[in-house]
Amino acid sequence: MDIFLQQIINGLTTGSVYAVVALGYTMVYGIIQLINFAHGEVVMIGAMVAFTVITSLAGGTLPAPVILLAGVLAAVPTCMVIGYTLERAAYRPLRHAPRLAPLITAIGMSIILQHLALLVWGRNPMAFPQIMENPVILVGGAVITGVQIGIILLSFTMMAALTWFVYRTRFGIAIRATAENVRVAELMGVNANRVIAATFVIGAGLGAVAGVMFGTYYGIVHYTMGFTLGLKAFSAAVLGGIGNIAGAMVGGILLGLVEALATGYIGDLTNLCRWPGLGTSSMLAERCVDGGNFVVFGSNYQDVFAFLMLILVLVFRPSGLLGERVSERA
Amino acid sequence: MTSALLEARGVGKRFGGVQALKDVSITIHQGEVYGLIGPNGAGKTTFFNVLTGLYPRDGGEVLFAGAPLNLASPHEVAKAGIARTFQNIRLFGNMTALENVMVGRHVRTHAGVFGAMLRLRSERAEEEAIRRRSEELLHYVGVADRANDLARHLSYGDQRRLEIARALATEPRLLALDEPAAGMNATETAALRVLIDGLRTDGLTVLLIEHDVKLVMGLCDRVAVLEYGEKIAEDVPAVVRADPKVIEAYIGTSAH
Amino acid sequence: MSFLKGRTGLIILGIALLILPFMLGMAGTAWVRIMNFAVLYVLLALGLNIVVGYAGLLDLGYIAFFAVGAYVYALLASPHFGLHLPFWIILPIGAFVACIAGMVLGAPTLRLRGDYLAIVTLGFGEIVRIFMNNLSNPINITNGPKGVNLIDPFHIGPINFAKTDTIAGLDVSGPIKYYYFLLLVLIGVIIINRRLQDSRIGRAWVAIREDEMAAKAAGINTRNIKLLAFAMGASFGGISGGMFAAIQGFVSPESFILNESIMVLAMVVLGGMGNIWGVVAGAIVLAFVPEILRYTVEPAQMALFGHTLIEPEVLRMLIFGSALVLTMRFRPAGFWPETRHKRELVEAAEK
Ligand SMILES: Nc1ncnc2c1ncn2[C@@H]1O[C@H](COP(=O)(O)OP(=O)(O)OP(=O)(O)O)[C@@H](O)[C@H]1O
Ligand SMILES: [Mg+2]
Numbered sequence: 001m002d003i004f005l006q007q008i009i010n011g012l013t014t015g016s017v018y019a020v021v022a023l024g025y026t027m028v029y030g031i032i033q034l035i036n037f038a039h040g041e042v043v044m045i046g047a048m049v050a051f052t053v054i055t056s057l058a059g060g061t062l063p064a065p066v067i068l069l070a071g072v073l074a075a076v077p078t079c080m081v082i083g084y085t086l087e088r089a090a091y092r093p094l095r096h097a098p099r100l101a102p103l104i105t106a107i108g109m110s111i112i113l114q115h116l117a118l119l120v121w122g123r124n125p126m127a128f129p130q131i132m133e134n135p136v137i138l139v140g141g142a143v144i145t146g147v148q149i150g151i152i153l154l155s156f157t158m159m160a161a162l163t164w165f166v167y168r169t170r171f172g173i174a175i176r177a178t179a180e181n182v183r184v185a186e187l188m189g190v191n192a193n194r195v196i197a198a199t200f201v202i203g204a205g206l207g208a209v210a211g212v213m214f215g216t217y218y219g220i221v222h223y224t225m226g227f228t229l230g231l232k233a234f235s236a237a238v239l240g241g242i243g244n245i246a247g248a249m250v251g252g253i254l255l256g257l258v259e260a261l262a263t264g265y266i267g268d269l270t271n272l273c274r275w276p277g278l279g280t281s282s283m284l285a286e287r288c289v290d291g292g293n294f295v296v297f298g299s300n301y302q303d304v305f306a307f308l309m310l311i312l313v314l315v316f317r318p319s320g321l322l323g324e325r326v327s328e329r330a
Numbered sequence: 331m332t333s334a335l336l337e338a339r340g341v342g343k344r345f346g347g348v349q350a351l352k353d354v355s356i357t358i359h360q361g362e363v364y365g366l367i368g369p370n371g372a373g374k375t376t377f378f379n380v381l382t383g384l385y386p387r388d389g390g391e392v393l394f395a396g397a398p399l400n401l402a403s404p405h406e407v408a409k410a411g412i413a414r415t416f417q418n419i420r421l422f423g424n425m426t427a428l429e430n431v432m433v434g435r436h437v438r439t440h441a442g443v444f445g446a447m448l449r450l451r452s453e454r455a456e457e458e459a460i461r462r463r464s465e466e467l468l469h470y471v472g473v474a475d476r477a478n479d480l481a482r483h484l485s486y487g488d489q490r491r492l493e494i495a496r497a498l499a500t501e502p503r504l505l506a507l508d509e510p511a512a513g514m515n516a517t518e519t520a521a522l523r524v525l526i527d528g529l530r531t532d533g534l535t536v537l538l539i540e541h542d543v544k545l546v547m548g549l550c551d552r553v554a555v556l557e558y559g560e561k562i563a564e565d566v567p568a569v570v571r572a573d574p575k576v577i578e579a580y581i582g583t584s585a586h
Numbered sequence: 587m588s589f590l591k592g593r594t595g596l597i598i599l600g601i602a603l604l605i606l607p608f609m610l611g612m613a614g615t616a617w618v619r620i621m622n623f624a625v626l627y628v629l630l631a632l633g634l635n636i637v638v639g640y641a642g643l644l645d646l647g648y649i650a651f652f653a654v655g656a657y658v659y660a661l662l663a664s665p666h667f668g669l670h671l672p673f674w675i676i677l678p679i680g681a682f683v684a685c686i687a688g689m690v691l692g693a694p695t696l697r698l699r700g701d702y703l704a705i706v707t708l709g710f711g712e713i714v715r716i717f718m719n720n721l722s723n724p725i726n727i728t729n730g731p732k733g734v735n736l737i738d739p740f741h742i743g744p745i746n747f748a749k750t751d752t753i754a755g756l757d758v759s760g761p762i763k764y765y766y767f768l769l770l771v772l773i774g775v776i777i778i779n780r781r782l783q784d785s786r787i788g789r790a791w792v793a794i795r796e797d798e799m800a801a802k803a804a805g806i807n808t809r810n811i812k813l814l815a816f817a818m819g820a821s822f823g824g825i826s827g828g829m830f831a832a833i834q835g836f837v838s839p840e841s842f843i844l845n846e847s848i849m850v851l852a853m854v855v856l857g858g859m860g861n862i863w864g865v866v867a868g869a870i871v872l873a874f875v876p877e878i879l880r881y882t883v884e885p886a887q888m889a890l891f892g893h894t895l896i897e898p899e900v901l902r903m904l905i906f907g908s909a910l911v912l913t914m915r916f917r918p919a920g921f922w923p924e925t926r927h928k929r930e931l932v933e934a935a936e937k
Contacts, residue, residue: 035701037708093915101914103644103704104855108910111848115903119896227844231709238702287724294724304716307709314702315694382803408805420800422793432786433793437805439786443814446785447778453785460786500805 002141007264008257009139013148013217015256016155020210021233022240022248023162024203030179030243031199034091037106039207040230041113042082044223046075046208047128047215048121054129064131068216075208082113083204087197110227117223125222128215151213158206159249165202166245175199179243228303232259235310241323250321255306263302270296334393335360335535336412336504341390343373343380343559350376352559353390358504363526363536365550365567367543369579372556374539375417378508382414383407395503408437413502415493417509417539423482427473427492430481431464434499467495471525487518494525505529506537511545523549547571555579603769607762618761622833624873625768626826631853631869632775632862633822638851639860640788641815642795643696644704647711648850651820653718653842654687655680655827657728660837663738666729673740677828684824685817692816697809703816711844718839733838737831740767747832764833771829775822779862791815792860845903852906855913858920867922872909876902 021043028036050071057067090109094102135146166172177185178195186192214229215221232255240251272278272295273288287294313320336358343351350373358364366374379385381392383404392399400406413434422430439460445453468474471491476484481492490510497505507526511519519542526549529536540546546553547567554564557579563570570576610617630652637645658680662671695706722730739748739760747767750759782788790811793801802808831837849872857868879898887894913920 033699033701035705037704090911090915097914097918098642099700100638100642100644100859101918103701104851105911105914107646107704107708107848107851108907108914111845111903111907112911115900115907118900228712231705231712234705235709238705296724298720298723300720301716304713307713310706310709311694314698314706318698318702384799384803403807404802405805405807408803413805414803416800416803420797420803422796422800424796425789425792429789429792433789433801433806434804436786436790436793441786443782443787443818446781446787449781457785496804 003264004261005140006142007260009142009144009148010264011257011260012253013151013256014260015236015253016152017210017213017217017229017252018233018236018256019249019252020155020158020206020213021229022237022252023159023245024207025230025234026237026240026242026245026248027175027199027203029237030245031175031182031196032091032095032102034102035106035234036086036091036200036203037103037230038086038109038113039203040226040228040233041110041117042079042086042204042226043207043211043214043229044221044226045082045113045117046079046204046211047221047225048117048211048223049078049208050075050212051121051126051128051215051221054131058129058131064133067131068212072209072212075212076205079204079208079211080201083200083207084197087200092193092196110230114223114226121221121223123223125220128219128221130216130219132216147216151217154209154213158209162202162206163245171195171198232303232306235306235313238310238318238320239313241320244320244322247320247322254321255309258309259302259305262305263299266301267295267298270298272296333360334358335395336537337393338377338381339391339393341377341380341392342388343376343385344388349559351380351387354556354559354561355390356554356561356564358535358537359551361530361533361535362551363530363538363549365546365553366537366539366556367541367546367553368556373559374556375508376559377556378414378506378537378539381407381506382412405437408500408502411501411503412506413497413500413504414506415490415497415508415510417512419486419489419493421481421489421493421496424480426478427468427481427484427488428461428464428477430492431467431495431499432460434467434496435460435463437500464495464499467498468492470498471495472521486513487515490514490518490522491525502534504535504537506539508539509541510538511540511542519545607765608756611759611762615759615761618759618765619833620874620877622761622764622768624870625765625772626830626833627850627853627873628866628869629768629772629775629826629829630823630850631857631865632779633819633826634850635779635854635860635862635865636782636791636822637815637819638854639858639865640783640791640795641812642791643700643812643816645707645816645819645847646704646844646851647707647709647714647847648819648823649842649844649846650707650711650714651684651688651823652827652830652846653714653837653839654684655824656831656837656841657718657734657827658683658824659828659831660734660737661727663832664734665736666734670738673738673828673832677825680828681821681824684827685821688817688820689813692813696812696816708844711842711847715839715842718842728839731839733836733840735836737835737837739835740764740832748835761833764829768829771825776862776866783862787811787814845906848903848906848910852909856909856920858922861920861922864920864922868920872906875905 024039025036028034053074054067054071057070086109090105091102094105132147136143166175174185174190174195175198177188177190178192182192233252236251236255237248239255240247240249268274271293272284273293278284284294334357338354338356341351341354354377366377368374376385380387380401383401387401392401394410394412399410422433439456441453441456465474465477468477471494473484473488473491473495476488481489484492494510511522514522523545526536538546538550550567552565553567553570555562555570555576562575562579563573607618607621610621630648634645634648637643659676661667662669662676662679691706691710695703718728719731721728739746741747745751745763747763748760750757790801790806793804793806794808794812798808853869853872854865856872857866858864876898879901883898883901884894887896
């Protein structure tokens with residue numbers, strides 16, 4: 001099997017999901033400079049709602065794609081309502097408060113949503129029904145599944161649609177204008193409140209779909225899943241350049257690839273038995289005999305890479321790959 | 331009045347499509363009051379921001395007292411001896427007036443965390459000195475009676491003066507004032523003028539951005555004019571005032 | 587606490603604090619233990635207060651530094667490595683290691699906009715947990731999810747903090763000894779906090795919180811001063827963690843989850859960011875919330891529905907989350923705000 005190609009395929013899949021989630025972070029950040037910590041939880045709730053709908057329909061007579069669609073169609077509006085409510089009830093009243101206030105509110109909302117989900121769906125991880133047929137296709141020395149293809153295609157479609165929306169429609173232009181300068185945009189007749197609310201709603205809708213994709217791909221959902229996913233997606237947004245829509249997409253894909261490759265190779269790379277000289281040294285000889293291994297960091301460190309990436313970006317290129325350097329007005 | 335205190339050479343700064351500063355060179359002599367004028371948006375404030383290290387510059391360098399300034403770090407600029415005020419007043423609103431000035435002493439004092447935790451004798455002495463000096467400065471600028479009020483509760487004129495006191499607390503050799511008279515009434519402006527005159531008498535060099543032409547012409551030893559980020563004139567006030575290019579700049583933009 | 591300002595008030599408070607463990611002890615040693623953990627939370631909250639309250643930096647992974655301190659203690663004073671160093675050596679080491687961790691994390695982050703710190707610390711909290719869980723292979727450093735057991739208690743001369751001694755006819759149990767030790771540390775930390783507040787460094791912190799750019803122009807090396815606040819907070823967390831390990835006698839990754847960071851943050855926010863007494867009060871109140879819930883909500887639900895509908899733990903987190911949100915919305919300066927910060931937040935909210 002070709003590990004490299006396989007990890008590229010896997011990375012592309014998770015990367016697409018990261019990218020879609022990252023869009024939610026970056027759009028909100030671009031406009032009101034707020035890290036909406038609760039976004040990961042919105043994604044989780046999207047997955048959960050879809051889970052409930054799909055599970056309840058699964059035994060019936062409906063064809064699988066219809067059931068899946070029903071799940072998505074339930075998740076998206078639910079999340080949009082949550083996104084809207086978040087902005088309206090929690091963040092808008094604090095728009096002129098000191099910076100710390102909305103941030104603290106955001107983390108508070110994240111905790112609240114997470115534990116409400118825990119109340120509704122329980123503490124245990126749940127198996128996301130795998131209703132879709134999932135053909136396995138061989139490419140080169142690797143396999144790609146139908147679900148993977150579906151996720152990648154759907155993600156790219158959504159990203160293309162969003163790009164079109166933001167760059168080609170009146171409302172999209174209003175969004176970009178508001179991101180550039182709220183006050184000037186308002187002078188030009190843009191209703192900033194509506195624009196801000198819309199970014200939350202759009203981000204939440206995309207997030208809902210991402211949640212369903214995530215559940216379908218990993219086959220498992222859990223009330224804490226939004227946390228790590230959110231953290232990674234935010235890292236992806238920073239990697240691409242926070243506030244930059246194209247950046248979120250690039251950052252998401254890139255992060256997915258890096259994570260997949262790193263996870264695929266770290267075990268081998270840190271297997272000291274394979275290091276020339278070390279493996280036969282007296283210190284390790286005992287562990288390395290008969291193809292034994294001495295793996296310092298295994299694939300269980302998967303979740304560390306996104307964080308390392310985040311730190312590296314912040315050290316070397318805080319404005320991200322596509323971000324411009326923005327200075328605060330003095 | 332002959333040696334150069336500050337020498338800016340070819341300073342440039344661009345914001346996206348706006349060339350806010352274009353190859354600006356300025357020399358300020360020790361002990362003079364140097365005026366920087368120009369229509370709105372000419373780049374005066376941007377020059378301050380670059381000079382004090384708050385904005386990264388695109389090009390050029392600045393020599394201060396003969397040595398190059400490290401424009402990458404604002405606190406080093408302050409340490410080197412340049413202090414400033416802001417056009418849109420930036421005090422620490424929820425600290426008292428006195429505390430605001432005490433913050434200005436930061437760069438000239440040394441007490442660290444451990445000193446503060448242990449309240450060593452030397453630290454207490456330093457703290458006492460900070461307080462005394464800050465009180466003197468409040469007195470000097472004329473807001474001593476508001477020492478224990480929150481900065482945000484001070485009147486506009488008092489806030490401007492408090493900002494000057496905070497700047498003076500850093501023991502600058504060059505004091506850069508960004509429109510200190512903006513929003514002041516006639517009495518306050520007159521008092522400000524006395525204050526700046528006094529600073530000059532005390533040997534301080536002052537860089538002054540001001541729209542109030544009377545104030546500039548009356549106070550400044552020399553004046554430079556910026557327009558669209560470029561220096562279009564530099565001379566003693568009487569000459570600058572008569573310069574056709576300057577008149578054109580002001581009338582042309584009809585800013586005032 | 588105006589009644590405490592007088593000397594008599596102070597004496598009364600002092601006596602109350604001195605006899606408190608014996609009163610609690612009558613209700614059961616468990617309550618003394620709970621009190622000890624409450625004091626630990628107060629210490630944590632006071633440490634976080636430096637970071638969040640004074641310097642205005644949002645640290646969402648504070649418990650990670652606590653974890654670092656706890657594991658340092660656990661590894662240096664337990665059979666796991668067969669090391670048994672005395673606590674007065676380990677606690678400073680724990681503080682130091684936590685401090686280094688804080689600097690490594692803060693250095694790249696603190697020169698950037700404030701909110702990056704929030705996300706980086708949030709991530710760090712998770713990373714520390716991943717390492718605690720996985721550093722049992724190939725060399726067993728942390729013993730993985732099982733955690734480290736049989737951690738040495740404090741010893742001061744002949745006094746063993748795990749045993750009950752009878753002093754002057756009075757039974758002084760282990761938890762009571764820890765209580766007095768914690769009380770001493772707490773008094774020290776409060777004094778340190780107060781001194782910092784009124785110092786050159788403390789003023790610089792507040793200045794940065796108020797207006798970072800103006801602080802820079804006024805000559806403050808904002809990055810270093812922020813780093814200082816962050817590292818100090820981390821050290822406080824490290825020391826508290828060490829004491830936690832000794833008192834608990836056992837550490838595992840489970841004790842250091844995000845929810846704990848949120849709880850400490852809620853203490854600081856609810857009490858009033860930047861205000862020492864407010865933070866102390868907030869910490870004590872919130873530290874007892876889980877216990878109160880355990881003794882009220884669970885039995886109440888059992889009586890009403892015959893089973894627990896909402897676990898106390900879930901309710902606790904819902905309360906903390908709501909505390910954060912509602913405090914920011916309606917009492918942004920907390921319930922016991924420092925006057926200075928209060929004005930800022932209240933006036934901003936009125937706008
Ligand atoms: N942070 C910034 N980002 C983008 N553009 C900026 C920024 N600061 C200044 N500018 C632009 O640079 C130009 C010069 O501005 P500056 O504030 O330096 O002018 P000024 O001479 O101080 O004007 P005024 O008399 O109105 O204070 C203006 O076009 C302004 O819009
Ligand atoms: Mg200006």
